[in-house]
Amino acid sequence: MRHVNIFVAGATGTLGRPAVRALVAAGHRVRGLARDAQRAELIRDLGADAVVGDLFDAEAIRAAVDGSDAVLHLATRIPPLVRMWRRSAWRDNDRVRSQGASVLVGAALAAGVRTYVQESISFLYAAQGDRWIDETAPIDAVWPLASAHDAERETARFATHGGAGVILRFASFYAPYAPSTLDTIRLARRRLFGVVGRGDHYVSAIHVDDAAAAVVAALAVPGGIYNVCDDEPLTMREYVLALTRACGFPAPLRVPTPLARMLLGPVAAVLTRSQRVANGMFKATAGWAPRCRSVREGWSEIARQLGRGR
Template identity: 55%
Template sequence: MKVFLAGATGVLGRPTVRVLIQAGHEIRGTARGSEKADLLRSLGAEPVEVDLFDPDAVRTAVAGNEAVLHFATKIPPIMRMRWKGAWRENDRLRSIASKHLVDAALAAGSQAFVYESITFLYGEHGDEWIGEDGSLSISSDLLKSTLDAERETRRFTESGGRGIALRYASFYAPYAQSTLDTVRLARRRIFPVPGDGSNFISSIHVDDGARAAAAALQASAGVYNVTDDEPLRMRDYARAVTDAFGLKPARRVPKWLFGLVGGGPARYLLSSQRVANARFKEKTGWAPKYRSAREGWQQIAQELQGQEK
């Protein structure tokens, strides 16, 4: 299958290119600059530099592809996440660029459109398992722009294609800045656990996320949760990180202080989200290699510590 991948050099895009190439697909992926273009070529993909906010340029780039994956994001560093302005380009990629990509996919006669959504849409659910029909809690522009993109994905389905929204849990990857920031903070014992840390956090190793993207190309239209099998309570997630690196346990901080310092995005880490992946597993046969963050962070530690030697 010929596949166009927006965000091909991003945290999820990079391993997705690798998985799709190994499966025999032909990949055309977006890349900014010669260094990222060379990266895609080294993986066996065709790089293309395109302004995703230019509808004509997007249509030209997408032409001839049987599937379109929209994984383009602009996530700010952890220390800037509390500033609303830091999310502006990411919001535009989810709202404006999604429309252009769906229009281009329809014009190209593509069979499938896959969008990288997020499980943060669900908000607070306590200890309850959350399926795709779980109630949503839209409390920020970040989440509103994600719903804009999901609406565009449904429009693709309503126009005769297969629109698939993958609601991904929190990624971790050995090259992701957010992961590296987490490790840096944990080593300094300032990776805080809010309150008693009893809230659930759902996560997914990026390699499992990439295999889910490949599986989605054959999925029926709809919304699917992509997360590991065992969401952990925040205190256990933090312990998985520190144990993987042989560090002392993370410090506890009051919830009010965590929210004050972390700003708006902190509410996502204060919410309890025990997200279920049963629908996607049943429909596609996909299953995560790393069943929980305990196993996943062990792999992260092995890779990062290997690089440091």
Template identity: 30%
Template sequence: MRVFVTGASGWIGSAVVDDLLAAGHEVTGLARSDNSAAALEAKGARVRRGDLDDLDSLRAGAEAAEAVIHLANKHDWSNPASSNAAERNAVQTIGDTLAGSGRRFLLASGVAGLSQDRAATEADPSPFHGPDSPRGGSENLALEYVERGVHSVSLRFAPTVHGVGDHGFIAIIGAVARDKGVSGYPGDGSTAWSAVHRTDAARMVTLGLEKAPAGSRLHAVAETAVPSRVIAEALGRAYDLPVASIAPDDVPGHFGFIGGFFAMNLAASSTATQELLGWTPTGPTLVEDIDAGAYSKF
């Protein structure tokens, strides 16, 4: 299958490209820089230059492909409105281009906001609608295109897609621990995150491309709930730091923007996804990765 991938040189996207190529698909990746383009070409992928603001490039990439996997996001935490607008515009451009074709459109989403009192499931609809909502309401927008003849599928990633080289949320929490001299966790440490190893997430995306029905919501989740205290204890071992509770009122000041996420319950299951796709995560757990030194070089 000819697949156009945005975010193709990113943390998740680069692993997805590897898995797609290994499965025999023809990949064209969106690349902003010469380095990203060279990395994609070295793998055997084709390159389309552009970024999320280059809607003409997104349109052309979608027109030439049999499927689109949209993984790019600006992730500008200092200006979320800009990130949300770019995401919505990109999804609308791709959706409009694919309308009436029956071609596949998989897009990255997340489990945040689905549930706070239990593990979120694939049956939980996203509560985010409209351009001013998180990620510009892109999951619901993409799924609306099913009625317009697009084979849309939501890829909900765990808040930590971990592994050696990860610069995401766990790396940021680790950086806070080193800066503060203590590996902290919010309150009593009972809030929990779901987690998945990068290679497992990539395998799920490929299987989702090949098998998921239109309108599916897939969960890239291997561990349903890793308590924040357990994460902090593992980072404390990695950095030889004391571990301590951070009072809820002090969480924003101690952790910065990441504190709001670390204090949230972002647990999620993937039972339905595993059964649908025949997908079984086999990579290391989050704590195994931390204990093995995956975050010790930052």
């Protein structure tokens, strides 16, 4: 892969930071968008150049993107677990995904960018029981997933003008530095992160470091939709047990499905979809493979890094 000039939105986020670090390590010239001077300094510490600006300022983003070979939309504002049930908590994230993608695609088209990479989510897929889910499986883009589908449509708009529009449908992120992981560990320590219902629905996941490596690999693949997840999705029961055993926590409680729906509202239906996501197409096309093949390995590693979660 030749070295290219890359513009990254979301450069200081959970995926953005390790992705920028990996892109710089691969020899690419990276410019990251920062909302303020403090975040700009974080980007510079990663070895990249920083541009201070507003993702929704179309004119400023056009100027920032000019001269780039690739544009990466890695920006999200996912609310904390304890606030996910509130529709208002998702407004910023929805705007970042929908309007942010529209602004970035417009800037990329104006600049003649060759490649546009969009972070998306495998939660978009409809529940499929124990069947493997590839990129041809049907989606069900209900709230709060609709904005991710909006971003994918913007990527398709980019592709219709001849560029490579790459959509990476990531599974659930986890990493020792990810806020959602730290929230999950805090809840699990207090036995508040339990097995919903029978726990037989599949959960697909990806360590954020592996996701960052996938972002680098995505620069060399043809346009299209790709699943990015580990090799061994587990059932919800297996997933929670892997976490609690790795951290030395008590056995998890079982949470009746009606109670989960009462606590989380419509988000509960999304989080309990059975999604056994397959990563074969991206592995074959990009030559990428996850270092953590399953959360059994990943949670054990994180527990060691965080002192067994205590």
